[in-house]
Amino acid sequence: MLRDCAEDRVMSLVRLLGFTTLACGCVVGRYRDVGTSREVVYVEEKGQSCGSHGHRRNHTITAERLAVAPPAGVVTLTSNPS
Numbered sequence: 001m002l003r004d005c006a007e008d009r010v011m012s013l014v015r016l017l018g019f020t021t022l023a024c025g026c027v028v029g030r031y032r033d034v035g036t037s038r039e040v041v042y043v044e045e046k047g048q049s050c051g052s053h054g055h056r057r058n059h060t061i062t063a064e065r066l067a068v069a070p071p072a073g074v075v076t077l078t079s080n081p082s
Contacts, residue, residue: 014040024050
């Protein structure tokens with residue numbers, strides 16, 4: 001008996017944590033799965049000079065594949081005690 005693959009798929013609700021530009025030029029989005037609290041990283045846009053076959057648009061990547069470059073234009077907020 002064959003089962004329809006579509007009935008086995010389960011969608012999950014995720015919350016955007018932020019975007020990061022990798023050293024290769026790819027832009028990744030970090031998301032937290034609301035149901036499991038697991039963090040997931042997706043390639044949002046592949047960099048023009050990226051040679052990694054593991055960086056495919058709309059696919060997940062693992063932490064060891066992240067070669068994170070310092071994000072440009074990051075503003076650090078500090079609080080002043082009153």
